[in-house]
Amino acid sequence: MCELLGMSANTPTDICFSFAGLMRRGGRTGPHRDGWGIAFYEGNGSRVFHDPLASAESEIARLISEYSIKSRIVISHIRQANRGRVCLENTHPFTRELWGRSWTFAHNGQLRGIKQYPLRHYRPIGTTDSEYAFCLMLDRIRRRFPQAPRSSRQLRQYIGKLATELGKLGIFNFLLSDSRDLFAYCSTSLCWITRRAPFGPARLIDEDMTVDFKEETTPNDIVTVIATRPLTNNEDWNIMQPGELTVFRQGLPVAV
Amino acid sequence: MCELLGMSANTPTDICFSFAGLMRRGGRTGPHRDGWGIAFYEGNGSRVFHDPLASAESEIARLISEYSIKSRIVISHIRQANRGRVCLENTHPFTRELWGRSWTFAHNGQLRGIKQYPLRHYRPIGTTDSEYAFCLMLDRIRRRFPQAPRSSRQLRQYIGKLATELGKLGIFNFLLSDSRDLFAYCSTSLCWITRRAPFGPARLIDEDMTVDFKEETTPNDIVTVIATRPLTNNEDWNIMQPGELTVFRQGLPVAV
Structure with a gap:
């Protein structure tokens, strides 16, 4: 079971998710009864779909698997609730705006004591550790950079620093995007692979999710997939x- | 053509939208070539679907019309672009978080000079007057009430004051929600009707949208629909x- 799944591409890419396993087991006794969610960036905007219950007849999963969404950045999360009850507002990915950019975040793990850190600008809507950690990171980034920093490296380094600090509270594997970069932080388990055109018929498969690259549009297409x-x-x-x-x-x- | 459509109900209600007209004309020469969007509140969370291009084969419209989403508050918008290009980030409704609540906003009209007002906490992701006005309202609400006011009437009165002020800049019909109240402001055109169970077979119809009340769950069900x-x-x-x-x-x- 793959809890985090991300994609970064140099051209809007239609990766095709097949949620057959997830949908089959959804709402029964499988590990995915607690739902899943996915964010696609499209231009400067992001589209987020949440399925808190992942029912066996998931309309959302069917839509995602049939609908062609071309995106340069994708963040997806399959949830096993360990903090916070199962409901829409506790379903990853979470989104907020900072500097006029749409930020999204998905997390695998638990953070002990995270809610003792004070928050200023951003507040969680749900009750998860994860959304709290996201709000805290954005609070800190905002305080450190009231305006977007000119240098992307400054931002990357600061996010690395934050991740190291918060990672001490527990398990903190995450995918984060500010609509430009995709930040992948490994606390215990995360890996990635880069594919270049021609992609051929190869597919990435696990028991729940198939990432099926559509035919490339140019010979220069590059796609990286990040997974638990x-x-x-x-x-x-x-x-x-x-x-x-x-x-x-x-x-x-x-x-970085 | 109905640009704004909202719903408020005392129990999660599955109103059924039929976008037959919209889908038929979408992407052709009709007035809806610029897309539409809809927000459903579910508990404390909100689900937003955006269809920037409203193509004739809209998967999103099909999903919404077939999918049973039970909600107490709905805000929907059909766009005719008059400011800002047609793209995902310019498609209503817009969403932001304040006091740990999910806020959504959809606007019909134009506001001259709105972008000369400075923004502090919230920044638009797209380029529309409407999102700018939403950010400005949240900025002001946040400054006036750093914490959520105990009295809902205080908040309602302040939003009324803001609406009057910004309404002077042009046309400012809007629907806004903080996940508890649904605020409807009429600048030139907005109306509403309350229906109580039993709803019977009656339907609300315009050329593009049919609001079809599903069978009520209790005899106490009350639903109000707000439309342009x-x-x-x-x-x-x-x-x-x-x-x-x-x-x-x-x-x-x-x-109020």
Whole structure:
């Protein structure tokens, strides 16, 4: 079961998610009874779909699997509730606005004592540790950079610092985006792989999710997929180290 | 053509939208080529669907019309772009968080000079007057009430004051919600009607949208529908006056 799944591409890419397993087990005894959600960036905007209950007849899952959404950045999360009850406002990814950018966040893990940190600008709508941590990070980023920093590296380094600090509270694997970069932080488990055109018929598969690259539009297409664990066993996945932040832009890792 | 459509109910209600006309004309020469969007509140969370292009084969419109979403507050908007290009981030309703509540906003009209007002906490992601006005209102509300006011009437009165002030800049019909109240402000055109169980087979119809009440769950169900203009001509709609704010909670107008 893959809790976090992300994509970064250099051109709007239609990756095709198949939620067959998820939908089949949804609402029964499987580990995914607690729902899932997905955010697609489209231009400067983001589209988020949440399915708190992941019922076996999920209309949302069907829509996502049939609908062609071309996106450069995707963040998806399958939830096993360990903090906060199962409801719409507790379903990842979470979204907020900062500097006129749409930010989204999905987290795998738990953070002990996170709610003792005071919040100023952003408040959680639900009751999860995860949304609280997201609000806290944005609060800190906003305080450190009242305006968007000119240098993306400054922002990346600061996010790395925050991740290290909050990661000490527990397990803090996350995917975060400000609509430009995709930030992937590994606390215990996260990995990624970069594919270039021609993609061929290959697919990334796990028991719940198939990422099926549509035919590329140009020979220059580059797509990176980030996941909790490798989705294939015949390719070289980059296994991230605990405490490592990797930032992706246009489908490739960039300097932090 | 109905640009704004809202619903307030005292129990989660599954109103069924039929976008047959919209979908048929979408992407052609009709007035709806610029897309539409809809927000449903579910508990403390909100779900927003955006369809920037309203293509004739709209998957999103199909999903909404087939999917049973039970909600106490709904805000919907059909766009005719007069400011800002057609894209996801310019599609209503807009959403932001304040006091840990999810706020949504949809606007019909234009506001001259709105972008000369400075913004502090909230910034638009897109380029519309409408999102700018939403950010400005939340900025002002936040400054006036750093914490959520104990009295809902204080908040309602302040929103009425803001609406009057900003309404002077042009046309400012809007629907706004903080997840508790539904605020409807009439600048030039807005009306509402309250229906109580048993709803019977009656339907609200205009050329693009059919609001079809599902069978009530209890005899106490109350639902109010707010629209740019009356959707039926055989019932007594409350026609709002220019400059009037009406606030709905649990399906009924409340004191402002």
